[in-house]
Amino acid sequence: MYFVQLSMDLIERDMVFFEDLVSDEDDDEELFIFVHRKPYTIRPRPNFFYIYDDNEFVIRFRLRKQTVEWIHALIEDDIKPKTNR
Numbered sequence: 001m002y003f004v005q006l007s008m009d010l011i012e013r014d015m016v017f018f019e020d021l022v023s024d025e026d027d028d029e030e031l032f033i034f035v036h037r038k039p040y041t042i043r044p045r046p047n048f049f050y051i052y053d054d055n056e057f058v059i060r061f062r063l064r065k066q067t068v069e070w071i072h073a074l075i076e077d078d079i080k081p082k083t084n085r
Contacts, residue, residue: 048057049065057065 048060049068052060054065057063061068
């Protein structure tokens, strides 16, 4: 409960601050709002064909590896990326 109340207090404080910034119409200066985001990271994609054995693969995906390979061969041209990026 304390965490929720603390979060709401922070949101209300930020909203009041934002309203104060916007309501200053006397200034002809531009208003910039900077958002701090965490850096963009690309994680390596796991290859489940090598990670799981046949039984684990069926438990995880409810399909056999051979079935997935067959479906991939059918739709491979449709799902290929348009660029080589």
